[in-house]
Amino acid sequence: MRAAARSSTAPGPRGPATLANLGRLLRFTLRRDRWGILAWSLGTALSTVAVPLSYVGLYPTEAQRGLLAQTLSSPAAVAMMGVNHAVGDYHYGAMTAHQMLFFTGILVAVMSALTVVRHTREEESTGRSELVLSAAVGRHAPLVAALLTALAANAAVGLALALSLGSVSAEGIDWSGAWLYGAAHVAVGMSFAGLAAVAAQLYESARGAVGASLAAVGLAYLVRAVGDVAGNGLAWLSPLGWAQATRVFVSDLWAPLLPAVAFTALTTAIAAHLNSRRDMGAGLWAARPGRSRAGRALRTPVGFAWRLHRGAALGWSAANLVMGAMYGAFLDDIESMLAGSDVFERMFGSDVFQDLVVGFGAVIAAVMAAIVAAYAVLAGSRPRSEELAGRAEPVLSTGLSRAGWLGSHALVVAFGSLLVLAAGGLGLGLAGSASLGDWSVLPRFTAAVAAYTPAHWVVLGVVVALFGAAPRAMPLAWGVVGLSFVVIYLGDLLRLPAWLRGLSPFEHVPGLPLEAFDARPLLALTGVALALLTLGLVAFRRRDVPA
Amino acid sequence: MTTAIAVQGLRKSYGKALALDGLDLAVRAGEVHGLLGPNGAGKTTTLRILLGLLRADGGTVAVLGMDPWRDAVALHRRLAYVPGDVELWPSLTGGEAIDLMGSLRGGLDRRRREELIRRFDLDPTKRCRTYSKGNRQKVALVAALAADAELLVLDEPTTGLDPLMEAEFQACVREAKSAGRTVLLSSHILAQVEALSDRISIVRQGRVVESGTLDDLRHLTRTTVVARTRLPADEVAGMPGVHDLRSEGGEVRFDVDGEHLGDVMAALAGLGIVTLVSRPPTLEQILLRHYSSRAEGAHGREATTA
Numbered sequence: 001m002r003a004a005a006r007s008s009t010a011p012g013p014r015g016p017a018t019l020a021n022l023g024r025l026l027r028f029t030l031r032r033d034r035w036g037i038l039a040w041s042l043g044t045a046l047s048t049v050a051v052p053l054s055y056v057g058l059y060p061t062e063a064q065r066g067l068l069a070q071t072l073s074s075p076a077a078v079a080m081m082g083v084n085h086a087v088g089d090y091h092y093g094a095m096t097a098h099q100m101l102f103f104t105g106i107l108v109a110v111m112s113a114l115t116v117v118r119h120t121r122e123e124e125s126t127g128r129s130e131l132v133l134s135a136a137v138g139r140h141a142p143l144v145a146a147l148l149t150a151l152a153a154n155a156a157v158g159l160a161l162a163l164s165l166g167s168v169s170a171e172g173i174d175w176s177g178a179w180l181y182g183a184a185h186v187a188v189g190m191s192f193a194g195l196a197a198v199a200a201q202l203y204e205s206a207r208g209a210v211g212a213s214l215a216a217v218g219l220a221y222l223v224r225a226v227g228d229v230a231g232n233g234l235a236w237l238s239p240l241g242w243a244q245a246t247r248v249f250v251s252d253l254w255a256p257l258l259p260a261v262a263f264t265a266l267t268t269a270i271a272a273h274l275n276s277r278r279d280m281g282a283g284l285w286a287a288r289p290g291r292s293r294a295g296r297a298l299r300t301p302v303g304f305a306w307r308l309h310r311g312a313a314l315g316w317s318a319a320n321l322v323m324g325a326m327y328g329a330f331l332d333d334i335e336s337m338l339a340g341s342d343v344f345e346r347m348f349g350s351d352v353f354q355d356l357v358v359g360f361g362a363v364i365a366a367v368m369a370a371i372v373a374a375y376a377v378l379a380g381s382r383p384r385s386e387e388l389a390g391r392a393e394p395v396l397s398t399g400l401s402r403a404g405w406l407g408s409h410a411l412v413v414a415f416g417s418l419l420v421l422a423a424g425g426l427g428l429g430l431a432g433s434a435s436l437g438d439w440s441v442l443p444r445f446t447a448a449v450a451a452y453t454p455a456h457w458v459v460l461g462v463v464v465a466l467f468g469a470a471p472r473a474m475p476l477a478w479g480v481v482g483l484s485f486v487v488i489y490l491g492d493l494l495r496l497p498a499w500l501r502g503l504s505p506f507e508h509v510p511g512l513p514l515e516a517f518d519a520r521p522l523l524a525l526t527g528v529a530l531a532l533l534t535l536g537l538v539a540f541r542r543r544d545v546p547a
Numbered sequence: 548m549t550t551a552i553a554v555q556g557l558r559k560s561y562g563k564a565l566a567l568d569g570l571d572l573a574v575r576a577g578e579v580h581g582l583l584g585p586n587g588a589g590k591t592t593t594l595r596i597l598l599g600l601l602r603a604d605g606g607t608v609a610v611l612g613m614d615p616w617r618d619a620v621a622l623h624r625r626l627a628y629v630p631g632d633v634e635l636w637p638s639l640t641g642g643e644a645i646d647l648m649g650s651l652r653g654g655l656d657r658r659r660r661e662e663l664i665r666r667f668d669l670d671p672t673k674r675c676r677t678y679s680k681g682n683r684q685k686v687a688l689v690a691a692l693a694a695d696a697e698l699l700v701l702d703e704p705t706t707g708l709d710p711l712m713e714a715e716f717q718a719c720v721r722e723a724k725s726a727g728r729t730v731l732l733s734s735h736i737l738a739q740v741e742a743l744s745d746r747i748s749i750v751r752q753g754r755v756v757e758s759g760t761l762d763d764l765r766h767l768t769r770t771t772v773v774a775r776t777r778l779p780a781d782e783v784a785g786m787p788g789v790h791d792l793r794s795e796g797g798e799v800r801f802d803v804d805g806e807h808l809g810d811v812m813a814a815l816a817g818l819g820i821v822t823l824v825s826r827p828p829t830l831e832q833i834l835l836r837h838y839s840s841r842a843e844g845a846h847g848r849e850a851t852t853a
Contacts, residue, residue, distance in 0.1 A: 204676065205637065289672040290639075294646030298639075304647055308636065390634040394687065397598045397628040397700075398651035401620045545600045 091172025324427025461532025
């Protein structure tokens with residue numbers, strides 16, 4: 001009674017009913033995210049500004065920069081960093097955009113997807129949005145608030161990038177370029193925010209929606225790589241391709257960002273449409289009845305862990321198979337591209353093409369292994385999410401020991417890593433041999449990617465050790481993946497010291513098929529992984545659950 | 548063995564927040580023991596220590612003669628636990644979750660599993676993500692009750708169940724007791740504890756403040772008396788142990804402490820009793836008396852809502 005009387009005197013929600021109380025909700029989501037937004041903005045801006053500042057010292061003369069530009073026009077480099085729009089005049093602005101745009105672009109894409117899913121599907125699957133939607137909150141208000149929060153986060157990152165780059169005084173870096181550079185990041189981020197909003201409608205779990213969004217980011221990077229190497233315009237299908245097409249710091253074109261605006265509007269409209277057609281808590285697909293009894297496999301600890309990890313392991317394997325196949329499919333493009341160059345042929349003879357293709361395969365294997373290292377962290381963190389969700393407690397109060405439970409998860413994820421990497425190698429090998437017409441490369445490329453399995457095990461070992469000893473610090477495991485990525489991606493360009501490179505487990509894996517196979521570093525990595533795993537198991541035995 | 552659970556001086560703190568402050572608990576083998584207390588009193592922390600999930604900061608704990616922290620696995624094979632907030636694996640069906648828990652405990656009785664599924668009216672083919680809270684609770688209950696466990700540890704096991712299912716649950720606990728099992732039942736549903744428990748411990752602010760049979764506890768608290776006497780009974784007001792005396796229309800109504808009940812009755816008899824109604828204290832009154840004194844005893848601890 002009292003509540004009814006009060007609500008009639010309180011100011012009613014303004015705007016359309018489906019967006020009722022949007023403003024209040026938005027203030028709340030922004031408040032929850034404010035420190036995260038600050039961290040993303042500072043992190044992105046600082047790591048970006050560090051690049052031109054260090055390049056001024058590393059490549060002071062135009063001749064040195066020209067040489068670098070030439071190195072970076074190899075197909076492998078184009079696949080990784082994109083097209084160099086300023087081969088003739090490779091100034092610091094062009095260098096920064098060429099080498100950093102995809103790197104930070106992928107970061108803001110991931111940030112945007114995580115933000116949108118966190119405020120939509122995660123709220124819904126935990127039941128919190130039931131509480132919110134039962135208040136005078138419009139049906140679309142949480143979705144729109146999530147997208148506007150993503151917009152605010154992207155705007156903050158874009159602004160931080162523009163202001164920090166604009167104030168760098170180095171040849172080729174100016175304010176108009178800096179503003180466009182920031183805007184390009186907002187465009188990439190919002191494209192993936194819209195895509196994540198759609199994924200959040202389709203998947204019943206936040207994990208599924210995040211997985212699909214991250215897969216879309218990977219696909220966008222890959223499509224652009226294929227398009228850039230083949231030069232066939234395929235890159236225009238990727239938001240990262242739109243950002244690249246601005247030729248920022250070289251020609252400063254704003255028009256290529258228009259597709260991003262249209263794409264964001266379209267995905268937002270699709271998400272809103274799906275949102276108004278489904279029940280709260282439901283995904284697009286209805287649940288079917290399942291078995292009334294557990295099969296024999298589910299009754300063992302390892303079988304139980306496999307059941308929880310099965311979907312992710314198979315999904316990542318399939319995605320990696322496709323990624324490998326896409327890289328493999330344009331290996332003959334590289335061969336013909338190089339073959340077309342008389343200079344190369346006269347200098348090295350035609351035998352050298354085979355070596356160059358093989359060298360390219362070694363680089364691709366390293367990149368693929370670094371990308372899917374995310375699997376080891378995500379799947380390795382599963383025991384933590386089980387613990388936080390309250391699902392570890394009932395299992396750990398049965399006859400299953402803590403070491404047995406955690407060890408089963410680790411064993412299954414270790415196997416999953418092998419599966420994911422072998423699938424990627426198989427894709428690269430199959431498509432590569434088909435496009436080159438040479439089946440001898442199939443086992444070589446498969447082995448090249450699969451050889452990174454012990455490096456993934458070390459990443460997994462770090463995750464398990466943190467879970468046992470300091471579960472709240474588990475996000476630090478991403479640092480190992482991030483460092484490995486930087487070492488593979490920019491290690492040579494930044495001339496990182498050997499000890500820093502040595503911290504990346506990937507650095508110790510022989511670069512097959514270019515380098516010779518050597519089992520010793522792989523065994524050493526496996527030993528490190530086992531030591532970390534043991535540390536995690538022992539520490540987990542000694543701590544509280546839940547902690 | 549006569550003692551199933553023996554706990555002395557149990558202490559546990561989370562950072563600066565003190566959860567258990569010298570808790571003592573004794574559960575005899577074969578009894579149903581009720582653990583009562585408001586939210587935040589330390590019930591769940593106590594159960595988690597008894598299961599070896601949390602490590603005690605101090606005190607001694609023995610469950611079925613074992614140290615739960617050191618012998619967790621051996622102990623777990625002999626008990627079954629139902630958490631207060633049952634979370635299940637969204638992609639597994641209810642039937643799979645029951646079998647999974649059963650096999651991890653070391654087997655469950657097939658016939659009893661089917662019977663319990665029927666009695667609790669559970670659809671085991673549904674995925675756990677589609678279950679309501681009550682249905683998730685049923686999955687955990689079926690898994691625990693179908694296991695061959697000597698000890699059942701139940702943490703507010705029926706929150707979310709409807710009254711029919713509550714009755715079924717009480718029948719199951721009685722059957723478990725007659726089969727010789729020990730049950731530790733944490734709850735704040737008074738009627739459930741009153742109906743099921745042989746003995747009760749009341750937890751408040753990390754200590755057991757009262758422990759015994761319901762009769763023992765009644766002895767410690769006040770009985771409500773309504774009497775009509777031939778001579779005026781106002782003089783009873785001055786007797787030790789008498790509280791809140793009101794008289795109207797020749798009838799007196801007062802509360803009297805358990806240990807003074809005999810003296811007061813003798814005095815009333817001397818005044819010539821015409822009618823007499825005496826009501827034993829309900830568990831609710833016992834609890835309210837303990838809970839409401841919370842404010843007095845709280846020295847700087849965080850206030851909890853009951």
